[in-house]
Amino acid sequence: MPRSVRIASVNVNGIRAAARNGMAAWVEAAQPDIITLQEVRAELEHLEAALPGWRVVADASLQKGRAGVAIASREECSISRVELGDDGLESNGRWIEADFEFGDETLTVVSAYVFTGEAETPAKQDPKWAFLDAMERRLPELSADGGLALVTGDLNVGHRPLDIKNWRGNVAKAGFLARERAYFDRFLTPEGEPVTGQEGLGRGKVAELSDTRAFSEGATGLGWVDIGRAAAGEVDGPYSWWSMRGKAFDNDSGWRIDYHLASPALAPRASGYRVDRAPSYDTRWSDHSPVVADYTVG
Template sequence: MDAAPLRVASFNVNGIRAAQRRGFEAWLAQRRPDVVGLQEMRCTPEQVPAGVFDGYHVAFHPGGLAGRNGVALLTTVAPSAIRMGFGHRSDPEGRYVEADLDLPGLALRVGSVYVPKGATWAGPDADPAKYRRKASFLASLGAHLRRSRLEAAASGREFLVMGDFNIAPTRADLRNWRSNQRSEGFLPQEREWFASILGPRTLHDVVRRLHPDAEGPYSWWSWLGQSFARDVGWRIDHQLATPGLARRALAAGVDRASSPEARMSDHAPVVVDYAVPSSG
């Protein structure tokens, strides 16, 4: 008999204290994920609202930039190992945390990542330094994902990396793709990098695997104007899993708020349920 599905959520909270005021704790209690990857915590461990993560083990890499970045993993079982960063010069910024989990029926290595937004390389908004910074981060991240995935496989673990990649991989992943072809997040180089880390034997884009023909589902909308009301969004938050785990995905989607006023963040949680065999 199969056990209850493993629910995994990834959420850029855009400040956990602000998200808490907007309903994060109620969402967490209602959805009850087993594993949660959070990005843009934007606080120190001492500033996390009291009780917000009750019932979870917390692996938190706050970084050293006050009020910026910070990633975390919430898990219902204690990790057997935690790693912060992956050997890139951005490690002190708090952009990657990884843990090994021995869940009922599943040995898993999981990472939460917050990729820099970057910038375009041409036009009035060009910022070559930011563009190069993101490119450097992606090159190092790609090498780490390969290395960590292989290490996980050697120890009998599936591998999952989730978070805010700040990349919409295809035209189906943002509403206004025609006008954004020179915008950060949809640059050809960024999309080529994203495609390079996916493959039949490497990592699968789990949401796209279950929704191959859908527009979106989008996970980010600007706070400005009518972007959310008109669903003018981007799919930049992803769960990427090794083939064995990806095949177990039962349902995947985005917890889009019912109204602009009900939003917890400018992002929405990306939630996937995975079938896990009973350990008994």
């Protein structure tokens, strides 16, 4: 019998701080079946203390107090995996997959935390390129033969100008670089179709930096679907992250960098997508808001 499974994803900006500041109230109100978490900055014992009664699988960063991803669920997953790419890839605490059995179907859920990067600093940007390369290889494997898969998390890339309030000021910065956005062009172009890329967003050097077509030539789409954009349509946002500085939250000057990316077979089963934005700055328990959607499986 098919059932609806509610999946939420959120960068908690430290699970212990989130638990102290009101995360439990949100969990009670939202009633998710599966929660994917990023930047937990903690060990498994801290996650289990913050989410009593939940089944939790996690991968901690090798750097104590940094990154860390987890998947919490009402029901036990059948298996979890943390490998992404080869041994040289820095993916510890940034990628975890869990398989869930619903009737005769298997749903793979991923919690991912992509590097922030820094455009002019290869030591910080190169690991991001390598991670996105590994994602580009892994997505077709997850969706092969009609696989039901959902990649969620803080992917640290605003795909289009609609995804960043102040996109003009960020065309040469990590998070909105043309090459970064070109990966998403490929992820989200219908399977097998040529990737055309996005038009330049400015003039002169800015346009050159902003035109993703140069990075998409000859590529074909992977067919994955951005559930948030599909639900919202061609509108600004809805944003999922706002700086803690200034009036960014009050002015809704944010970034949409937290995603539900669904495999081609899963995407038509999505409904009810929303961003659970806090009602006010002082009621936030993270600088990110949870993104939530329901999926029919089984």
